[in-house]
Amino acid sequence: MTFEETYLNDNILDALYDMHFEEMTPIQERCIPHILDGRDVLGVAQTGTGKTAAYLLPILSMLDDGDYPADAINCVVMAPTRELAQQIDQAMEGFSYYLPGISSIAVYGGNDGGRFDQELKSLRGGAPVVIATPGRLLSHLKVGNLNLARTSFFVLDEADRMLDMGFIDDIMQITKLLPQDCQKVMFSATMPSKVRELAVSLLHNPIEVKLKVSRPADKIKQQAYVCYDPQKLLIIDHLFKAGDLQRVIIFCGKKDRVKDIDRQLRRLKINCAPMHSDLSQQERDEVMYRFKAGQVDVLVATDIVSRGIDIDDIRIVINFDVPHDAEDYVHRIGRTARADRDGQAITFISDRDILRFRQIEQFLGKEVEKLPLPEGVGEGPEYKAAPAAGNGKRRHRGGGHRHGGGHGRGRKDKGRDGKKTAG
Numbered sequence: 167m168t169f170e171e172t173y174l175n176d177n178i179l180d181a182l183y184d185m186h187f188e189e190m191t192p193i194q195e196r197c198i199p200h201i202l203d204g205r206d207v208l209g210v211a212q213t214g215t216g217k218t219a220a221y222l223l224p225i226l227s228m229l230d231d232g233d234y235p236a237d238a239i240n241c242v243v244m245a246p247t248r249e250l251a252q253q254i255d256q257a258m259e260g261f262s263y264y265l266p267g268i269s270s271i272a273v274y275g276g277n278d279g280g281r282f283d284q285e286l287k288s289l290r291g292g293a294p295v296v297i298a299t300p301g302r303l304l305s306h307l308k309v310g311n312l313n314l315a316r317t318s319f320f321v322l323d324e325a326d327r328m329l330d331m332g333f334i335d336d337i338m339q340i341t342k343l344l345p346q347d348c349q350k351v352m353f354s355a356t357m358p359s360k361v362r363e364l365a366v367s368l369l370h371n372p373i374e375v376k377l378k379v380s381r382p383a384d385k386i387k388q389q390a391y392v393c394y395d396p397q398k399l400l401i402i403d404h405l406f407k408a409g410d411l412q413r414v415i416i417f418c419g420k421k422d423r424v425k426d427i428d429r430q431l432r433r434l435k436i437n438c439a440p441m442h443s444d445l446s447q448q449e450r451d452e453v454m455y456r457f458k459a460g461q462v463d464v465l466v467a468t469d470i471v472s473r474g475i476d477i478d479d480i481r482i483v484i485n486f487d488v489p490h491d492a493e494d495y496v497h498r499i500g501r502t503a504r505a506d507r508d509g510q511a512i513t514f515i516s517d518r519d520i521l522r523f524r525q526i527e528q529f530l531g532k533e534v535e536k537l538p539l540p541e542g543v544g545e546g547p548e549y550k551a552a553p554a555a556g557n558g559k560r561r562h563r564g565g566g567h568r569h570g571g572g573h574g575r576g577r578k579d580k581g582r583d584g585k586k587t588a589g
Contacts, residue, residue, distance in 0.1 A: 167195045173202050174227045177264040182223075187261055187588040191216035196212045196589065198224045201351060206372040208365050209353045212496060215377060217323070218257050219352045219588035225319050226258075229294060230265050238316040239289070242344075243297045244337065245440040246327040247470055248274040248447055249454070254297045254323070261588075271299035274305065274447065288313050291516075300328065300336035307343065314343040322368070325354040325361050334364070341368055356493050381530055382496055382511070386503040389535045390513040390523070397539065398514045399427075403434050404540040405512075413480050414464045417498050419487040421468050427486060438464035441471055469494065477501065482510045483574045486539060488519035492529035510539075517547035524550075 167190050169182050181226050182188070182564045190198070193211045200207050201224035204551045211217050234240045240542025243253040243372040254273040271288040273296055289296065289312040292566060296303070296312075306312050320341070322328065344350075350369050354361050357376070365372065382388065390531055391401055405411060416431075421442035428440040439453045439462045458477060465471065469489075480502040495513075513534070515523045527533055539546050 169223075169226065172198050172224075174198070175231050177230055178223055178227045178261065179260055181263045182538045182588060184263065185588070187219075190588075191220075193198055193217050193221040193375065193377055194223070196434045197221065197351075199374075200373045201225065201349075202228065204349055205347060206369040207351045208349070210355070210357050210370045210374075210376040211353065211378055212355045212377070212380065212493065212500075216588055217353050218254055219261070219326060221321050221323075221353070222254070222258060222261055223588070225321070226262055226265060226268060226295075228319075229268050234294070234318060235316055236267075239293060239296050239312055239314060240317060241295045241313065241319040241321070242302060242303070242317055242340075242352050243295065243321040243323060244303070244328070244340070246299065246324050246331055246333065246510045248299060248450065249297055249470065250324065251297050258295060258297065268293035268294045270297055275299060275302040275305075280530075300340065302334040304336045304339060307340065314340070315345060316441065317344055317348055318556070320344055320348050320350045322350070322352045325352055325364060326356045326358065329358075329360050329364070334360075336365070338367075343475060355497065356491075359581055368581075380496070382499050383503050385508050387508070387510045388513075388530075389510070389537050390515050391537050391539060391546070392520070393539060393543070393546040396456050397543050397546065398516075399430055399516065400432070400543045401540060402431070402436075402484070404543070406434070406436055411482060412460070412463045414482045414484065415471065415480055415484050415501055416464060416466045416484045418466065419490075422464050423487065424468055431466065436464055437462060440494055441465055441467035443468070443470060469498070469499070478504045479507065479509075480504070480509065482512065485511070485513040488513060488515055488523050489526070490522070495526050495529075515549065520547070520549055 168188050169190055170179060172190075192219075193209060193215045197207055197209055197217075197220040201221060207221075209217060209220065215252075221243075230241055243254055244384070245254055251272045251274050255270055258270040262270070271285060271293045273285050273289070283307065289306060307314070315361045322337065350372075352365055352369060352372075393401060395448075402416075416427065416438075418427055421444055424440050428438055431438045440455060441450065441453050445453070453462070453465070457465045483494070483499045483502045485498060487499055499509075499511035502511060513523065523534075536549060
């Protein structure tokens with residue numbers, strides 16, 4: 167289905183054509199019509215499915231068509247991290263290119279006083295669209311810098327991440343300030359019971375759109391080492407000595423782990439940088455800039471960059487720790503093999519993470535190739551393949567040298583040169 171077959175207005179369609187976006191993704195096709203009809207929507211879809219456009223496009227179209235107060239904050243989009251808020255703000259710039267009266271401001275913590283003053287000026291002037299992290303928006307609300315009494319649209323993006331990061335109280339305080347007739351849209355990559363409870367409390371008779379979590383792309387070469395924790399750095403040292411590795415993300419489960427691994431990799435003369443929530447916004451922006459520019463070879467990060475961060479040329483993702491579940495695994499390794507590129511994902515499976523990784527393999531429907539530990543690293547723990555992987559009796563030991571196997575608008579010609587989908 168194309169965007170032209172929806173009731174998005176001509177200004178939005180012109181922007182999409184200029185950006186060479188024509189075909190909708192499944193989440194966009196199923197959400198946009200309901201949002202345009204004024205319904206609350208609960209969308210369950212993983213990162214990379216185009217959910218940002220699924221809510222921004224219809225909301226911007228309605229703001230452009232409708233008679234909304236110029237001095238009010240007409241739409242609030244909540245995002246769990248500064249990076250995602252910035253990315254949504256960037257998408258907003260493209261989609262609203264032909265909407266001169268509609269602008270946005272990204273509101274997030276960790277900035278200097280100049281940034282806060284800029285936020286304050288925009289908020290008091292009635293920025294049409296505010297894209298914010300919960301803590302920062304609540305800080306402005308508490309000192310009276312903005313009023314949500316006339317807000318018409320509220321979007322809660324990546325709700326599961328919001329709850330994981332402890333934002334539930336902030337979210338509830340913010341939503342209590344919204345008017346009763348505010349249209350609400352909520353997106354989440356997963357639907358645990360806490361997210362379901364939040365949806366029940368916030369949304370009014372919502373349309374629920376749920377897309378199954380996709381398995382990783384076939385072009386991602388998935389491999390694993392079965393090892394003990396002290397062996398992990400030895401394996402990384404071996405990998406970097408064996409090849410000129412660049413454009414690598416190493417995911418760790420906790421920020422303290424990131425700091426420790428970053429220090430140890432520096433001792434190994436690996437050109438790396440950390441990314442975690444303890445860094446200031448300026449520091450995080452600098453790290454991302456240096457990594458994107460190729461000045462840093464390896465980004466050591468928490469799951470703060472596993473969702474919603476658009477970097478197309480990652481060659482290898484290394485899971486230093488096994489992710490908590492299959493969805494997190496898919497999000498992490500989905501950072502590679504983007505934009506028609508191939509990629510590699512390597513997971514370190516410690517003895518205490520074997521059961522968790524078996525469950526991930528059950529979701530994948532296959533056994534991930536287990537690589538022999540490098541010579542001199544020692545022998546790893548025993549790994550028994552999950553029965554669903556197709557070889558439940560085979561046992562594998564990580565050490566040694568054994569291998570593990572429309573409404574008819576008349577459109578002007580915009581010079582389109584191919585179909586793309588809006589992210």
